[in-house]
Amino acid sequence: MAPMQDTESVPRRAAPVEPEVNQALAAEHGLKPEEYARILELLDRPPSFTELGIFSAMWNEHCSYKSSKKWLRTLPTTGPQVICGPGENAGVVDIGDGLAVVFKMESHNHPSFIEPYQGAATGVGGILRDVFTMGARPIAALNALSFGAPDHPRTRALLSGVVAGIGGYGNAFGVPTVGGELRFHPAYNGNCLVNAMAVGLARADAIFYSAASGIGRPVVYLGAKTGRDGVGGATMASAEFGEDAEEKRPTVQVGDPFTEKRLLEACLELMASGAVVSIQDMGAAGLTCSAVEMGDKGTLGVALDLDAVPCREDAMTAYEMMLSESQERMLMVLRPEKEAEARAIFDKWDLDFAVVGETIAEDRFLVRHGGDIKADLPLAALSGTAPEYDRPHAPSPPPAPLGPLPEISPGAALRRLLASPSFGSRAWVWEQYDNTVMADTVTGPGSDAAVVRVHGTEKALALTADVTPRYCAADPETGGAQAVAEAYRNLCATGARPLAVTDNLNFGNPERPEIMGQFVGCIRGIGRACSALDMPVVSGNVSLYNETEGRAILPTPTIGAVGLLEHLDNRIPLAPGPGEALVLLGATTGHLGQSALLWELDARAEGPAPPVDLAVERATGEALRAAAGQGLVSAAHDLSDGGLAIAAAEMALAAGHGLSLEAEPAMDPLAWFFGEDQARYLLASRDAPALLSFLSTRGLTARLLGETGGPCLRLGIETIPLAELSEIHRNALPRLMAEPTTN
Amino acid sequence: MKALVTVTLKTGVLDPQGAAIANALRTLGFDTVRGARQGKIIELDLTEDNPVKAERDVERMAETLLANGVIEDFTIEILD
Amino acid sequence: MKALVTVTLKTGVLDPQGAAIANALRTLGFDTVRGARQGKIIELDLTEDNPVKAERDVERMAETLLANGVIEDFTIEILD
Amino acid sequence: MRTGVIVFPGSNCDRDMAVALHQATGIAPAMVWHKDTSLPPLDLVAIPGGFSFGDYLRCGAIAAHAPIMEAVRAHAARGGLVLGICNGWQVLIEAGLLPGALMRNAGLKFVCRTVHLKVLNTQSPFTHTCAPESLLSVPVAHHDGCFVAEDALLDRLEGEGRVAFRYVAANGHPAPDANPNGSMRDIAGILSENARVLGMMPHPERMADPALGGSDGARVFESLVAAMQDS
Ligand SMILES: Nc1ncnc2c1ncn2[C@@H]1O[C@H](COP(=O)(O)OP(=O)(O)O)[C@@H](O)[C@H]1O
Numbered sequence A: 001m002a003p004m005q006d007t008e009s010v011p012r013r014a015a016p017v018e019p020e021v022n023q024a025l026a027a028e029h030g031l032k033p034e035e036y037a038r039i040l041e042l043l044d045r046p047p048s049f050t051e052l053g054i055f056s057a058m059w060n061e062h063c064s065y066k067s068s069k070k071w072l073r074t075l076p077t078t079g080p081q082v083i084c085g086p087g088e089n090a091g092v093v094d095i096g097d098g099l100a101v102v103f104k105m106e107s108h109n110h111p112s113f114i115e116p117y118q119g120a121a122t123g124v125g126g127i128l129r130d131v132f133t134m135g136a137r138p139i140a141a142l143n144a145l146s147f148g149a150p151d152h153p154r155t156r157a158l159l160s161g162v163v164a165g166i167g168g169y170g171n172a173f174g175v176p177t178v179g180g181e182l183r184f185h186p187a188y189n190g191n192c193l194v195n196a197m198a199v200g201l202a203r204a205d206a207i208f209y210s211a212a213s214g215i216g217r218p219v220v221y222l223g224a225k226t227g228r229d230g231v232g233g234a235t236m237a238s239a240e241f242g243e244d245a246e247e248k249r250p251t252v253q254v255g256d257p258f259t260e261k262r263l264l265e266a267c268l269e270l271m272a273s274g275a276v277v278s279i280q281d282m283g284a285a286g287l288t289c290s291a292v293e294m295g296d297k298g299t300l301g302v303a304l305d306l307d308a309v310p311c312r313e314d315a316m317t318a319y320e321m322m323l324s325e326s327q328e329r330m331l332m333v334l335r336p337e338k339e340a341e342a343r344a345i346f347d348k349w350d351l352d353f354a355v356v357g358e359t360i361a362e363d364r365f366l367v368r369h370g371g372d373i374k375a376d377l378p379l380a381a382l383s384g385t386a387p388e389y390d391r392p393h394a395p396s397p398p399p400a401p402l403g404p405l406p407e408i409s410p411g412a413a414l415r416r417l418l419a420s421p422s423f424g425s426r427a428w429v430w431e432q433y434d435n436t437v438m439a440d441t442v443t444g445p446g447s448d449a450a451v452v453r454v455h456g457t458e459k460a461l462a463l464t465a466d467v468t469p470r471y472c473a474a475d476p477e478t479g480g481a482q483a484v485a486e487a488y489r490n491l492c493a494t495g496a497r498p499l500a501v502t503d504n505l506n507f508g509n510p511e512r513p514e515i516m517g518q519f520v521g522c523i524r525g526i527g528r529a530c531s532a533l534d535m536p537v538v539s540g541n542v543s544l545y546n547e548t549e550g551r552a553i554l555p556t557p558t559i560g561a562v563g564l565l566e567h568l569d570n571r572i573p574l575a576p577g578p579g580e581a582l583v584l585l586g587a588t589t590g591h592l593g594q595s596a597l598l599w600e601l602d603a604r605a606e607g608p609a610p611p612v613d614l615a616v617e618r619a620t621g622e623a624l625r626a627a628a629g630q631g632l633v634s635a636a637h638d639l640s641d642g643g644l645a646i647a648a649a650e651m652a653l654a655a656g657h658g659l660s661l662e663a664e665p666a667m668d669p670l671a672w673f674f675g676e677d678q679a680r681y682l683l684a685s686r687d688a689p690a691l692l693s694f695l696s697t698r699g700l701t702a703r704l705l706g707e708t709g710g711p712c713l714r715l716g717i718e719t720i721p722l723a724e725l726s727e728i729h730r731n732a733l734p735r736l737m738a739e740p741t742t743n
Numbered sequence B, C: 001m002k003a004l005v006t007v008t009l010k011t012g013v014l015d016p017q018g019a020a021i022a023n024a025l026r027t028l029g030f031d032t033v034r035g036a037r038q039g040k041i042i043e044l045d046l047t048e049d050n051p052v053k054a055e056r057d058v059e060r061m062a063e064t065l066l067a068n069g070v071i072e073d074f075t076i077e078i079l080d
Numbered sequence D: 001m002r003t004g005v006i007v008f009p010g011s012n013c014d015r016d017m018a019v020a021l022h023q024a025t026g027i028a029p030a031m032v033w034h035k036d037t038s039l040p041p042l043d044l045v046a047i048p049g050g051f052s053f054g055d056y057l058r059c060g061a062i063a064a065h066a067p068i069m070e071a072v073r074a075h076a077a078r079g080g081l082v083l084g085i086c087n088g089w090q091v092l093i094e095a096g097l098l099p100g101a102l103m104r105n106a107g108l109k110f111v112c113r114t115v116h117l118k119v120l121n122t123q124s125p126f127t128h129t130c131a132p133e134s135l136l137s138v139p140v141a142h143h144d145g146c147f148v149a150e151d152a153l154l155d156r157l158e159g160e161g162r163v164a165f166r167y168v169a170a171n172g173h174p175a176p177d178a179n180p181n182g183s184m185r186d187i188a189g190i191l192s193e194n195a196r197v198l199g200m201m202p203h204p205e206r207m208a209d210p211a212l213g214g215s216d217g218a219r220v221f222e223s224l225v226a227a228m229q230d231s
């Protein structure tokens, strides 16, 4: 078996001879010739092997955002509610009463494709760390998952591994996983997407940042020991897969939720003790990125002594320690006078605590190991002069024109959709997630947005993650805007006031103009929508190069959004009671372009994406909140892909009794029931006349649609027993996952 | 014919189980414990009675299902 | 000195993991699989270099922590 | 009523338990660190859910040997009340305070959902305010909740009224899919011989607040308070 992993004192064998640093080696590190030239110019000498590793980590796409920075800057990131926008480990938003919500979404796509359980688990660990690094206790997690075609040979193994990994980590850590997304599409056959979001709570006046301050202060290493995990991982996460994906496998890291849980408690205790000056988790390219980020933000230098780094394996080199992505580790700058107190807290939690360096006055990143100087670099320049590209971008080709509608009745089409993995119940997934731990989950998975109470108060947060990649492919700007609009709608449907968003931008190879065009278009749409809907972007993450042998994923800018319910009593449920009136809020033109109906029934992605009118979206959402405030709304569900029919079915299944919906004589029944026009909600009310007149005074389109109750769902002239729909819906995923999976 | 498949973590892969066990044993006073690693052992009962064929089958079973080649190694032992 | 502790379920104790493995293998076409049982294997690295002492220690470790006497049996192998 | 919650490094329902106990008793419970060797004077010791020491070996196995457990055993020996929920039940079994074993769920997956429990023993300090045969609906969330024991023990537990709760369908009758983990005889919780120690897999502390969609779980805590008052 392998050598032991928690040996206390590691004997240092002679380190292997370092390879000669040259153009070729730089290329192996993913550095372009011009980037290597830039390094030579900066140092005016060739870098050492360790220095080359440091540059490759700092300058790769994942850490430097070199392809995306220019465009990320265009996003709206400010607002009265924003305490801290992009640039820190997570965004921070004011929710009143001296409290703040801290959240971010991050991808772990490539690692999850290579080792689904551990890849997803460490993804969850990473995003939880980003949140508690800010001083917040995580109170909820969400995840947005995209997999290949259900019948693709790897899909089921990836799905079961990823879901088990997310649960395995989050459940043990003790955060409720309350929502997310799951989609299947052949474009993800070679690149699955695992986007994990974490949400935390902190006192607004006790947020912690990464900027170091003060000279000669101890730089402290906390948490798990360092191994060779993921050495070269950051480079891997920014490389397009080739046939050699297999060779990259050994870099996969294993997560340890038990250590993360102790790290959380120890960090929060340490922060409360006043010992922490600044803190940064070790994520991608661990020690390198965290040390440089702390120094750079504080305009200080950092000197590290790697002999003090707690190691898990024998004879680790400086290069390996600087690039290791071992999980569950933190870097802090502490007040020297508090060092003993800090040490005691980490002893209490049986975690490693080591002073591995100090802050220095000069702009210098100095790394010593075994008596040698392994790296001596201008610190500010490491991130400051990181390359930034304005990559050429081309507009997306227009989608195929909308062909004839399928020959099928609305009832039959609904059965087909509900039986598909795309629209079947997700219970198979979220029953593997602990969604009630912490005893504040008001609305768990399986509704519009999840609702989680702010512990010890009557307030609650509404949380959702959304995007419709089909729309983004057909028209990136509209698709980007629609993703934000749909997130907004999901929050409004619970009665919450939307606050802010985090975005996780998943795309193919940005060096291809058509991919860069998708990226630019989506960002434009997201930016417009966030401004119009007053939901600034406070954090996020970019994942590029999601393609295999030149086949890219669909453009997938996942939007995670957070809203506030000032009082739990303002919450609007999804399930109506019997004997209530159904009202359709919003205008219906029967837009079937890029619809789920065409895609699920005959795999056609035709026609334009549905137009998004942001002014109407906002007016509609605000009207819904106002109407609910007057007690005119007893239940609400947003309309998105699958249109009215899917929304009605979901509402009926949640209620446990039927609904009757009238058809629109002037419109094709398929267009009426499955059209995907935006800015629409299905509402239930005990006083429809009052609701309708309230909405019309606001100049909004709304109409009486039918009523609730009975054992069936009625779509115009067709009635379907709810029991049958429930059966179809419940079994869709279990049927897909019944057969055993291989690795 | 029976076969034993022993599945262990690859060298260098973090083993939280093993670490937790070693710590627990030390806190229980077993201070001779330097470290621990945990693995799986799967005993297969096969109708196959040709050891050569059995070994070949079990090899394929281990690769496709029993071991996760990304982080685990396996050894096979054919009994009687 | 190293020791191997193999922990297996007592015969008669139902083993859902083992059953699932056997089923999976059969559905994958390995139809020579009659059944499977899954156990744990724990490798200990000890500072103790007297095999007799080591065996005695490991025996106590297995009884107190590594195996649950209600449902599990264990065997010990000293490797050095 | 003086209550205490044992806190292991990987406990994650300790706060939930404390909130429910505080709500029921009006007094904040003592949070007792696993490395302590003695308990303050307490009427009830609660062992919360979570993953006490990562639970990578056997759930609760390492926690059962924590320094505080000697004091918990002594408390139980004195006839003190002990409540173990989820991981807490696993710890009590590993510590020998309750019989049997809790194994990996029959479905092999972690399972989180709301289940229906039939209260079989309505005499115990934990359940005596429940009407005979009454139903409680509370969440489960575990990976290793399949209760296993020899028939002789199962018969004895049933014969002595020590099966506190059984998983049933909404209509109160047993049903295969009503049992989330394959527990023998649908057992969801058991009592010690003197009925002063209860171990259960479901989480009453997560369903003790109407704002969360139900308060069935509060029955358990109300029973405890009432039991202390008339004793
Ligand atoms: N798409 C995006 N939109 C807004 N902010 C972003 C986006 N991508 C990254 N950021 C911000 O850039 C910073 C660095 O991102 P990242 O490297 O993912 O953070 P971390 O190092 O904590 O994982 C973070 O503050 C993140 O919120």
Ligand SMILES: [Mg+2]
Residues within 6 Å of the ligand: A089, A129, A130, A281, A283
């Ligand atoms: Mg971070």
